[in-house]
Amino acid sequence: MSQPKICVIGLGYIGLPTSAIFATHGCKVIGVDVNEKIVNALNKGEITIEEPYLDIMVQAAVRSGNLIADTKPHEADAFIIAVPTPVTKDKKADMSYVVAATEAIVPYLRKGNMVILESTSPPGTVEELMVPILQKSGLKIGEELYVGHSPERVLPGKILWELVHNNRIIGGVNRVSAEKIRDLYKIFVNGEIYLTDVRTAEMCKVVENTFRDVNIALANELARICERMGINVWEVIELANKHPRVNIHQPGPGVGGHCLAVDPWFIVEKVPDLAKIIELSRKTNDSMPQHVLNRIDEILKDVEGVRRVSILGITYKPNIDDVRESPVIELIELMEKRGDYEIRVYDPYVKAHKYKAKDLIEVAEGSDLVVLAVHHDCFKHLPLDDMAKVMRNRNIFDTRNFLSKEEVESKGFRYILLGNGASR
Structure with a gap:
């Protein structure tokens, strides 16, 4: 043609x-x-x-x-x-x-x-x-x-x-x-x-994303199990993946985007009596923002009055501007419903957000906790000295295993890692 x-x-x-x-x-x-x-x-x-x-x-x-x-x-x-x-x-x-x-x-x-x-x-x-x-x-x-x-x-x-x-x-x-x-x-x-044929093509696409969603659900479930058992899930997954036929994905604050958070439901809708693992995986991943909030509650249990939380990143994946189905947005909405949190957000890829701070120093000012929610490359080396000077309590909650524990703690911060039971 x-x-x-x-x-x-x-x-x-x-x-x-x-x-x-x-x-x-x-x-x-x-x-x-x-x-x-x-x-x-x-x-x-x-x-x-x-x-x-x-x-x-x-x-x-x-x-x-x-x-x-x-x-x-x-x-x-x-x-x-x-x-x-x-x-x-x-x-x-x-x-x-x-x-x-x-x-x-x-x-x-x-x-x-x-x-x-x-x-x-x-x-x-x-x-x-x-x-x-x-x-x-x-x-x-x-x-x-x-x-x-x-x-x-x-x-x-x-x-x-x-x-x-x-x-x-x-x-x-x-x-x-x-x-x-x-x-x-x-x-x-x-x-x-x-x-x-057309029906097979339609099924292939939703199956591809369902596979990834189910794999992430396993990782998220393991993260919660390891937290309870005093084990670091990130080390478990790294070592388990040394097996030539094992490839467990990584846990996090939830699953977002226009594919993984949506497509598995298309299968569940068609055959709800059979798609049990798929449905449970979706519910597991959808529950992660609430689990992250529970961990935040635990970290800040000794802070009286309104607790100030700084969130780094609100997109559904790093280094893009896409917030569709972002679990971080869901986390913020859960915190809003509670009413006992003051929220600030910094994401250089998102131009407008009602809690948006202009930079990493402003987002940390007066904060009790910094939550690393999205692993944008620009967050790899935070200006920790300057952030420490303006924070009320020096806590960092890393939901992506992205920051250096040694570097964070050397600056006087308490470092908490999602999925690491030893850090509770």
Whole structure:
């Protein structure tokens, strides 16, 4: 296919990089988003999310005329849907964005078009939810309109590199759909492309993230067990992972992001009577912010009145600006409900937060406890001497095993490590 025209619905963390890569590979791309701020920024060559080198790529794509943005779809050869698929409060998949995007493109569909869902969704979404809507176009699915699912597998902070180099799964409603979608992605994908049916592709994506979530749940459960037994879980995991067939992930204050904290619920929703380990793992990871608060209560039990806590980092992973499903946000909300904490936050990647301090000294001023919640690289060597001068009580609670215990204690701080029962 020479220089196809592609319409990408959703200009978030996946849709925008995907649009930019296709555009810089010679395709004409229309990026569509309901948020006019995002659309207006993109048409100026600006981006509204942080991702290394994305601004350079977007500027080049816009200047070339290959990338434009609009609030409504245009006719195209291929339509890629990359909209959010969050979970509701009762842990059910909210597919309203997928439904709205699918309905929006129906008037623009023509014979020979492709429709590709990139959004991670419960198995059966394409066949059971999207196909009935697409049939309103009057086109024969799999013969005149080629439909499938091609989930992304990227890590924030490395999205552009991984979109190109990672292996990719493509599931079609039939074989010809999968093959045509494969030929489209071959424009920029250097990794291997594996073809399957659409339901298997949907399941593969949620299983990949479920595996990681279950593994982290094991680590978090071990952390709590080791705390009770007076053992350091970080040493346990490090030594256990010396076994050639063991790879336990690391514990922390919870699991966040648009994938791990959400996708396992898609399986639980489909087969709740069978997905017992998956559901328990989700509940284990969701319980970690409360466990961290319990530890904070324990650390500051002798402090009278309102206790002042400084939190370093509120994103769901280090060195990015993404706060989606962040367990640190959940921790802050739990502390707010209590009412007996004064909270300050410092995160250089997050531009606005109601408790935001301007720097590490301001966040520590008058504090009884500093909580290292996210292991941003910039937190590796804290200005401990200056922080010690302004703190009321010198306590540091490291939830990521990121700081040097020896360095922290040499500056007169009490160092507490999540998952280390010996430090209780």
